[in-house]
Amino acid sequence: MEGPRPTRLTDADTSGAGGRLRAAGLRATRPRQTVLALLDAWAGHHAVDDLSSTLADLGHRLPRQSVYNVLDDLVRVGLALPADTGPGRALYERASEWHHHFVCLGCGTVVDVPCAIGAKPCLDAAVPGAEIDEAQVIFRGRCADCAARAAVEA
Amino acid sequence: MEGPRPTRLTDADTSGAGGRLRAAGLRATRPRQTVLALLDAWAGHHAVDDLSSTLADLGHRLPRQSVYNVLDDLVRVGLALPADTGPGRALYERASEWHHHFVCLGCGTVVDVPCAIGAKPCLDAAVPGAEIDEAQVIFRGRCADCAARAAVEA
DNA sequence: TCGCTCCTTTGACTCCGTCCAATCAGCCCC
DNA sequence: GGGGCTGATTGGACGGAGTCAAAGGAGCGA
DSSP states (O other): OOOOOOSOOOHHHHHHHHHHHHHTTOOOOHHHHHHHHHHHHSOSOEEHHHHHHHHHHTTOOOOHHHHHHHHHHHHHHTSEEEEOOSSSSOEEEEOOSOEEEEEETTTOOEEEEEOSSOSSOOSOOOOTTOEEEEEEEEEEEEOHHHHHHHHHHO | OOOOOOSOOOHHHHHHHHHHHHHTTOOOOHHHHHHHHHHHHSOSOEEHHHHHHHHHHTTOOOOHHHHHHHHHHHHHHTSEEEEOOSSSSOEEEEOOSOEEEEEETTTOOEEEEEOSSOSSOOSOOOOTTOEEEEEEEEEEEEOHHHHHHHHHHO
């Protein structure tokens, strides 16, 4: 699920991102373009520091604070999604169809789980008077690799 | 949902907790007894620092680190539950039937949502080869109060 | 009651996220 | 094509949450 770390971001990547930013009502600044291009090129779920250090390795140095700002904006306009995996560092991924996450308790891997409905809220809750915006499901357990390893050790 | 903060913990409270600790296979130490008694007496979802400061106010001063240790043990043996409400500070609650949580985006209130199944895992995920231990649902939206306030302001 | 073992406590440390203020740049309008 | 406004970026500093390690203390079986 974790895509390969991209080795470069081309001008075409970032300029393409610029159009999507303007279409979403955001100014097409360089930090936003590079972060959005990186999310597009790098499948999976990434922490802020991972994004920041990867951008630095690719020659697009960006302060941590800027990555936070950009991600907040991208999430606000729907171009990125916070990947809810419970307490701990926040993870982000590129926007796609509404889905859930499986977290491996052994190795920490995060895997997308398709949502049967595909739109939120996909479940309903009996909370009188409340407006439910979304229902996020976090599955926990052992991934295939960790389950196999546990079976061998047992 | 947030219960009233208890004003005292009696010896009966803590000694009763002692029996449950031993039954669960844990030594009945004073920190564990007081934390467990507090969770019993204080309904709702509480952060580590809230528990620590409340214990201090009740005359049972306990270092933050000890609260962490105790809660880890209580969760391990099933006497307490981590209340999953997404990134941020971890919340704990006393053990009860398996359920989910509704988080108000306006005021941050956390409300228990009964699970239709009542046991985990209550949902299944299509993750090939993986063993699913639990499926935790986090509902987000606006509670009745915040929804009413938003309607008035609109 | 003794002594082993596990638990508690203390202090420091790391990491994540936020706040603030000054500087910079995108983009609208002329 | 250029000027200026407005919003974005940047850097430093701060606070909170959680973790680590080691020494002292308490529970509980013998």
